[in-house]
Amino acid sequence: MVTIADIAKKAGVAKSTVSRYLNGGSVSPKTKKKIEKIVEETDYRPNSFARSLKASRTNMIGVIIPRLDSPSTNAVLSGIDLKAQKKGFQLIITNANQQEKREIEDIYTLAKQKVDGIIFLAKQITEKHAEAIKKAGIPFLVLGQEAKHIPSIIHDDYGAGQQIAQHALELGHKKFLYFTVSGEDKAVGQERRNGFYSEVSKKENTKVEWVETSFHMNDAYEKALAILKGSEVDATFIACATDNIALAVIKAIHDSGSSVPTDFSVTGFGGYEALSFISPALTTVHYPYFDLGELAIQTMEKMINKKEVALKRTLSNRLIIKETTTKSK
Amino acid sequence: MVTIADIAKKAGVAKSTVSRYLNGGSVSPKTKKKIEKIVEETDYRPNSFARSLKASRTNMIGVIIPRLDSPSTNAVLSGIDLKAQKKGFQLIITNANQQEKREIEDIYTLAKQKVDGIIFLAKQITEKHAEAIKKAGIPFLVLGQEAKHIPSIIHDDYGAGQQIAQHALELGHKKFLYFTVSGEDKAVGQERRNGFYSEVSKKENTKVEWVETSFHMNDAYEKALAILKGSEVDATFIACATDNIALAVIKAIHDSGSSVPTDFSVTGFGGYEALSFISPALTTVHYPYFDLGELAIQTMEKMINKKEVALKRTLSNRLIIKETTTKSK
DNA sequence: CAAACAATTGGAACCGGTTCTTTTTTAGTA
């Protein structure tokens, strides 16, 4: 393997001169040409490890994601990937598999790998996270959840909840069932629900009941089926904290002999492309996941170049009315 | 940032001893304990660049995927990720976005980054690929497509096609419509279809018609709608080359006023979890994507350690009968 | 109990670059 020392020897100059040539330092046109020739001849490529050992930039960006099997994560990732490609960043994607411990580990690992910055698709930000981020000492950007003192880009979850509620009220519904997830996930578990509730409770004679489930479709399905079979349901509108949960609930409704939207109107949050192809098509709030990814790289680039970025940025979303919601009888 | 020299100083030993401790050389239990304590206290992590500089291994594996927004890709990736995590490999995932040019580029980029090996989720293997792989000169494993002279792990696509066909024949169907994708993708575009056809044509009085579409749901939807509205369809069984295409076709059937499975039986290939929650649930062939990912890492580890691996390995799959298929009238 | 051997440990060199400091060359000016 050809090294910088070989090049220097062949060109009759010092290592440092070759290094300067490679990195755009001051080199006379004459020597420049000499070195250039040798480099071409030998097809020399600098060893990136040796390089990164001393120099600080690697042009790599670490991305920590909570799970791989989620359409929203993938959409964000697609956006990140596209922009990173354009800007010449290499991505190191690590999957924390929903475990806080792994998230923390990944932060350290990536920092050691000398990535220029880390983008973190978060479920929640704990004290431990904050500590690790501080220790890592590199640009850090959080997506999807608000974090104090750390730059973040988030969705307008509260507003999305409100939009669903407004739509439901316009259709004349009064009694609601809301499938939520744990409040640990602030964005999905709290904001969406709070937005929904705040709007619904402005109107008189309305009633909301909550059910808590996990993100998994199986859980949501089981829970929904149990409730529907109990026949204690007087709600006519069922709002679900994610599209996937909505899908599971719709399945449960069908399997318990009722139908959508005739007996129940159902909504989700997310707006995944694939789900617009199911029948009936899901009414949901569309989130700009792809845009979020693109914006993330732009923001990260600024951070790496030590430019100012907003501590918090909120992306707006929009209600998509399809076939799973209809007027209250 | 704490280095190996710091640890050595604090523990009162030489750098080399700490290095030996870290890499499992001969260290007495006493010093082992001493070093262990310091390492824990300081939360020391070796700098991977310095490490890779001298040692040739980086413990990084490059993964090239064709797209991020595909459930099958993600399932494979999950399997890869889990096993890699267990074995102490770090992953560098790059998204080639379905472009051959980027696939080639990624092979070179990863080779430069000194990954120990590359796992390639392929759509097709061209001459250019083969050349790049040869030049890279590192362990290379292809998933999902057969490649001559390069180790690969593939699905039994031909067998899957046969299974679908057998199921259809058992239900008494005679006239078939098959939504395929371009033959460029050998596994999805040729094998599945050939398996299906070979089985169907064993029986007399059967008839198969082909439609070619892309992987995109929109394309499939438009095409299906055009055909269905044309009322030239005498098929009663529609087989689709992927689950997503099946989803789009079902939507088109509904939107053109027919229903599944009453008017048409429909099948896919893939077996994504999310799709088992749609109504009616899709009859499909389940592919062991996750297992494929796990096996990929195991195989890659062997290759990195210069052990023999099979040039071609085929994973079997199984038919899952759900609600979208029924007896022919 | 000393010799012979094995197990540990320390020290220095090295991996392939970058960067700081010093020396040499070149160019500009009086």
Next chain:
DNA sequence: TACTAAAAAAGAACCGGTTCCAATTGTTTG
């Protein structure tokens, strides 16, 4: 032409590890 400032090049130190070899310590054996 001589002197000075600026540009270019060389040389050495350094980044944070690994690895080879020599030195030390501990153990076994005759």
